[in-house]
Amino acid sequence: MQEHSKTPRLANRRELIIKTAARLFREKGFEATTVRELANAVHLQSGSLFFHFESKEEILLAVLEGGLLRAVAILNRSLHKARTPREKLAAIFHGHLKAILEEERDAFTIILRDWRTLSPRSRKAVIALRDKYEEHIDRVLREIAHEPFIPKDIRLFRLFLLGALNWTVQWYRPGGALTADQLAERFLSMVVADKDVAGKQRPTAKQTRVRAALRL
Amino acid sequence: MQEHSKTPRLANRRELIIKTAARLFREKGFEATTVRELANAVHLQSGSLFFHFESKEEILLAVLEGGLLRAVAILNRSLHKARTPREKLAAIFHGHLKAILEEERDAFTIILRDWRTLSPRSRKAVIALRDKYEEHIDRVLREIAHEPFIPKDIRLFRLFLLGALNWTVQWYRPGGALTADQLAERFLSMVVADKDVAGKQRPTAKQTRVRAALRL
DNA sequence: CCTACCGATCGGTAGG
């Protein structure tokens, strides 16, 4: 932890560039963000960015790879202690919303809008990570698929659910009325029987039976 | 309808430019599409585009305004003969998916990705049209909101449903296994009691009661 | 990590 050690300073600067780029790319788009803007934001001359990165695209790649790797970790942590089908589905809702709305919102927003600008090589790397992330979700949903009363077409059910979750990046604003966790619980209650969601009004025995039968 | 009348030729050329621009902007993004590419695609010299439009942005504006205006018409047509709450919800599913997946996919994709590049003036015009479109959907959902057993938080329910529908632009490919109408029916069956959806296996009386009670 | 700079490309224009 020496002040004068060069490696940590370089790593810190690199991380600062990546973090700042993530915000700018999300706010303005990758192509609309110039290297000069990014350089100014981290108090460098524009040419100096290329002391840390070979190209503007390499910065984008670093943003996306870092974000997706951390998102996988978030999802894993959320899924780790889930046991019952309901708990597993809840873990997906909570972990996924935490990843895309709070921790790694930049990466998910950018990948959705700007993935086309990546070179084939970079694109392959990013898609591999994205597939890894989605595999976790797919695996859990396939486990739940064998539960009774789940829609037959599990693929469409998955696309339906993930669509509703993913779309939140379009309207959710941090610091609003709901935290990501609260939003996850509200959404869960729309597709699955309440157990003790939010601890509020307990449903009648009949309602619980009915809704459990219908959805999970 | 004379061959030598100039007005229709001009109008046709203008429409061709708008239609071609819509496809290119969707495929490559607005900023990544150069005026030279667009000009080549319609067999003009790049400078000649500015005989028809004042700026590249004016082309984008024409693409979005045209698409949104036609989308409103599609939605109106779909909602026109809907009477019961279920029919109204079905009309939204069918009309909205037809608009965003088939007829006006370009405009919805572009507006989602590139609206930030519009000038404040253009943005205002586009947002006004978008609000008009969403008003139709909102109005119907508010009517349905008073039906029993609809989730209390109608706003979140709306965001949940529209999220699932809107997200289809990310994965649906025309010419695949499902038409937009078929997809609408499948999605409908996930949130509302079947009446005679697809005419397939009729649910039991109990199921119908249960699902109707739960969702609509 | 800065200074100084470059080739390429962009949207757009003048004049016909």
Add this chain to the structure above:
DNA sequence: CCTACCGATCGGTAGG
């Protein structure tokens, strides 16, 4: 609607 062109800006580089 074309020809010929321009000023601005872009990502990136050489040399220190």
